[in-house]
Amino acid sequence: xxxxxxxxxxxxxxxxxxxxxxxxxxxxxxxxxxxxxxxxxxxxxxxxxxxxxxxxxxxxxxxxxxxxxxxxxxxxxxxxxxxxxxxxxxxxxxxxxxxxxxxxxxxxxxxxxxxxxxxxxxxxxxxxxxxxxxxxxxxxxxxxxxxxxxxxxxxxxxxxxxxxxxxxxxxxxxxxxxxxxxxxxxxxxxxxxxxxxxxxxxxxxxxxxxxxxxxxxxxxxxxxxxxxxxxxxxxxxxxxxxxxxxxxxxxxxxxxxxxxxx
Numbered sequence: 311x312x313x314x315x316x317x318x319x320x321x322x323x324x325x326x327x328x329x330x331x332x333x334x335x336x337x338x339x340x341x342x343x344x345x346x347x348x349x350x351x352x353x354x355x356x357x358x359x360x361x362x363x364x365x366x367x368x369x370x371x372x373x374x375x376x377x378x379x380x381x382x383x384x385x386x387x388x389x390x391x392x393x394x395x396x397x398x399x400x401x402x403x404x405x406x407x408x409x410x411x412x413x414x415x416x417x418x419x420x421x422x423x424x425x426x427x428x429x430x431x432x433x434x435x436x437x438x439x440x441x442x443x444x445x446x447x448x449x450x451x452x453x454x455x456x457x458x459x460x461x462x463x464x465x466x467x468x469x470x471x472x473x474x475x476x477x478x479x480x481x482x483x484x485x486x487x488x489x490x491x492x493x494x495x496x497x498x499x500x501x502x503x504x505x506x507x508x509x510x511x512x513x514x515x516x517x518x519x520x521x522x523x524x525x526x527x528x529x530x531x532x533x534x535x536x537x538x539x540x541x542x543x544x545x546x547x548x549x550x551x552x553x554x555x556x557x558x559x560x561x562x563x564x565x566x567x568x569x570x571x572x
Contacts, residue, residue: 312474316442319555323548328357360547362540365531367547372527374553375501377572378508378520385519388428390487390495392518393421394479394507395437395449404446409456414500416524418449418456421498425462433457434468434486434495436479448473476503476556477565480510493517500524502549506557509566 320326331354338347360366397417399410411418425433437449450469458464470486473479487493494517499507501522511518526546536543560566 312478313442315475315556315559319552322555324357324361324551325544325548328354328361331357361544363535363537363543365534365536365543367543367545367550368527368531368536369533370550370554371502371546372529372531374503374505374550375522375525375527376529377570378501378504378522380501380522381519384424384427385496388424388431388496390432390434390490390492391421391424391521392434392436392483392495392497393417393449393453394476394497394499394503395435395440395473396500396503397524398437398449398452400439400441400446400448400452403452409452409459413526414524417498417500418453420521420523422457422460422462424496424498425457425466426460432466432468432490432492433462434470434483434490434492436470436473436483436486438470438472438474438478440474476507477510477560480507480514480516483511484514484516487516494519496521498523500526502526502553505571506553506560506566509557509568509571510560512567512571513565 321330331350335347335350335354338350394417397411397414399412402408402410421433425431435450435453439446439448448471450471454464454467454469457467468486468490470482473482487495497507497511497518498521501524504520504522508518508520526549557566557570561569
């Protein structure tokens with residue numbers, strides 16, 4: 311399942327589909343299949359235009375982010391929090407032995423803030439190497455270097471280093487929580503990732519409190535054209551579509567409580 315999901319994403323992401331249609335248009339043109347060539351070229355151009363120069367991707371991202379609202383205030387007390395991996399640049403950290411973050415760094419910034427406010431709380435970081443090669447350290451390993459730099463002792467960390475997917479995050483986390491006697495933890499992950507994460511945790515009977523962070527939109531996106539930031543538009547489109555692939559795939563596989571949890 312893990313390898314299949316990786317391969318599907320390589321070939322099914324928007325820019326890969328656009329390239330495939332361009333290639334098909336060229337082949338069809340050489341074979342003088344003019345109708346197929348024209349349709350393929352048009353399809354490729356349409357995918358590129360929508361991905362790069364409209365707010366479609368941002369709208370999809372915004373919908374995912376608004377599915378679970380962040381509580382207006384911090385809890386009165388906090389026993390534990392679960393941080394799902396995905397915030398570290400694991401390839402770079404493995405090579406340079408540093409602490410390099412990617413766009414999802416807010417997951418760990420928020421966890422650090424809460425850890426400092428609630429010094430009695432435990433932090434379960436769930437994240438192994440999610441690459442196909444399996445040769446890199448994961449977020450759990452990097453977090454062992456990160457948190458102590460800001461006064462959060464290693465004795466408060468619970469490191470789950472084996473998971474490669476969100477489903478494995480939940481399965482392995484359930485075992486760790488049971489062994490530590492922890493329950494009703496905050497679930498910290500990106501806003502767009504929260505619907506699928508909550509659905510999986512619910513399916514496995516794990517009681518959590520959704521605590522979304524790492525927002526990519528301002529919540530006021532409208533449908534329209536946007537020629538100012540094609541790179542960001544493409545990135546948000548790819549991220550949102552990938553999340554929807556995950557939602558549908560996990561639902562069909564019976565791994566989540568609903569197609570679109572809320």
